[in-house]
Amino acid sequence: MKNIATLFLFLLFQVSTSQNYTEYHTGSTTDVNTNHEFGICMMGGASENDNAMIWFLNRTNGGDVVVLRASGSNGYNNYMYSELGVTINSVTTFVIHNTSGAIDPYVLDKVAKAEAIWFAGGDQFDYVTYFKDNAMEDTLNNFINNKQGVIGGTSAGMAILGSSYFSAENGTVTNAQALSNPYHNRMTLGYDDFLTIPYLQGVITDTHYDDPDRRARHATFLARYATDNNSSAFGIACNEYTSVCIDDNGMARVYGEYPTYPEYAFFLQSNCTNDFLPETCVSNEPLTWNRAGEAIKVAKIPGTETGENYIDIGGWNLGAGQEWENWYVNSGTFSTDPTINPQCDLLGINEANTFExxxxxxxxxxxxxxxxxxxxxxxxxxxxxxxxxxxxxxxxxxxxxxxxxxxxxxxxxxxxxxxxxxxxxxx
CATH class of the missing domain: 2.60.40.10 (Immunoglobulins)
Incomplete structure (x- = not known):
């Protein structure tokens, strides 16, 4: 019996190391294939929201979870495997130390066979450096778009999930730096060259939105995207204890502990008019993106324990529990005003007279x-x-x-x- 118990503990938790990565494994060592569901779960960067994480784990349908991180250790293993009441087959955390660790065949095989992948917090430029333009990027995009597994992340792990992203290659950037010069050397953005995730095309994410030094820089990220790509720009952001979970129909539900705490998610879109581009978005000049005080339309949605408040990000306006704001910038000064649902018609098509x-x-x-x-x-x-x-x-x-x-x-x-x-x- 003692040998059986020892073997069980060995199977339940294992640690292995190499020069390029450290592995922590909890649960079964036998891979399973399940009838999993696609989904996206994004968290604002403080402690995880349990209800959102339960949503994430349930979509594996009892499958295997891989946690990818560039620092830290095994903090997610027991939390995901045994503390939330969701039965899953295993949790494997890989702490990746360099690009060689990311493209190690063993690591890639584990990622490919998982039903869920979670990106921990840390420094998003580590993820960009280790995972982009190599076999790990290919494996992740295949997992997302062909296998259609569930994917998610918090803080830096959320920051890399949009099709465009702030890489933090030269460190973080403040509101003041971004607004005074949208092409500041810390305004390092990547466009459509890393992860390709359904519903997140043209989206730049941001986190830790409780920090007052976040919203104006995020608006500047969108101004840069619109200017550089001559295209509408979108954003999703979370307060630190807030989570957004997007299902395979594009319904983005917001989890938090509102009204006990002011926990919100924000859904940004450049105004749905023909003249949506910033008036002044050039190097070494303050940003102006005014458009009559309506440059960016923002749905501010409180997160609740049941996630009943939501927005349909296929159309970026239908939903429940939204408060709407206008965000705009005049000569480097960021402002917000309350407004009403803009009822943006993404395609500009009047559907009053339809047919079957x-x-x-x-x-x-x-x-x-x-x-x-x-x-x-x-x-x-x-x-x-x-x-x-x-x-x-x-x-x-x-x-x-x-x-x-x-x-x-x-x-x-x-x-x-x-x-x-x-x-x-x-x-």
């Missing part, structure tokens, strides 16, 4: 099939979540989508004054 049309399957992979009650003289336009239009070829009521990347799309169908817009998800 559906597509299948949805989510889709290589093609979609159109089903319409009026089939003649229909006009089709396909857009991504940022409003970029794609050419489409329709043959026999089928649209080939094999060349599209994973993410959210909108199919706008019109005939005369009748119009309909469908939200689609590419797996």
């Amino acid at each position: 049309i559906t597509v299948s399957p949805n989510p889709f992979s290589d093609e979609i099939v159109i089903h319409a009650d009026e089939e003649e003289n229909l006009k089709y336009n396909l857009y991504n979540a940022l409003g970029k239009q794609f050419e489409i070829d329709i043959k026999n009521k089928r649209i080939s989508t094999s060349k599209l990347s994973s993410g959210v799309y909108f199919l706008a169908v019109s005939k005369g004054h009748k119009k309909q817009t469908l939200k689609l998800i590419k797996q």
